[in-house]
Amino acid sequence: MKINVQSSLKTLAAAALVAGAAQFVVVGTSHSHGDVTPQAVDTEGLDELGEDYLEENPYRLVGGEQYDLAIEIGSSGYSQNCARCHGLQAISGGIAPDLRLLEDGVLGDEWYLERVRNGYSQNGAYKMPQFESLLSQEAMWAIRSYIETRPKPE
Ligand code: HEC
Structure with missing residues (x-):
């Protein structure tokens, strides 16, 4: 049980990281407007x-x-x-x-x-x-x- 909690916490943390990264990518795109x-x-x-x-x-x-x-x-x-x-x-x-x-x-x-x-x-x-x-x-x-x-x- 303890292990499960820890691993789901890890999963949550990883998900948060991914969400953060995704947000960053979206913001980056809207500012740079492609590369031209x-x-x-x-x-x-x-x-x-x-x-x-x-x-x-x-x-x-x-x-x-x-x-x-x-x-x-x-x-x-x-x-x-x-x-x-x-x-x-x-x-x-x-x-x-x-x-x-x-x-x-x-x-x-x-x-x-x-x-x-x-x-x-x-x-x-x-x-x-x-x-x-x-x-x-x-x-x-x-x-x-x-x-x-x-x-x-x-
Ligand atoms: C990064 C992509 C992008 C670039 C670069 C771009 N446009 Fe657009 N343009 C759009 C989009 C998306 C729309 C649709 C906006 C809307 O829904 O009214 C649009 C709409 C327009 C419209 C209105 C068209 C209509 O039928 O209502 C004109 C006029 C226009 N653009 C001219 C230009 C001109 C001239 C340039 C270059 C100097 C240019 N655009 C560069 C993406 C771009």
């Missing part, structure tokens, strides 16, 4: 947009060379910062929503910017990082420009 560090995006050549966030993709509105350049910059910005969750070339593998399905025009722009700036958290853990302090507004709109060139799925 967001990459700064070089937006040289794009019109600077100032401090205030715009409501609509300015590069699409201007069109022409600015839009073409935005798409090019946005393509690499997307690959470096978004593809690991939203899929290569914006084709979702199911981890995160398919961004080709965002609404066109200003409606899609507003929702896009809101999510990219603030990220998305659930039960205190970030499922999508906040890009507010990581990417410039120019980079955010460049990535939006790239996403909107991707044909929508059937």
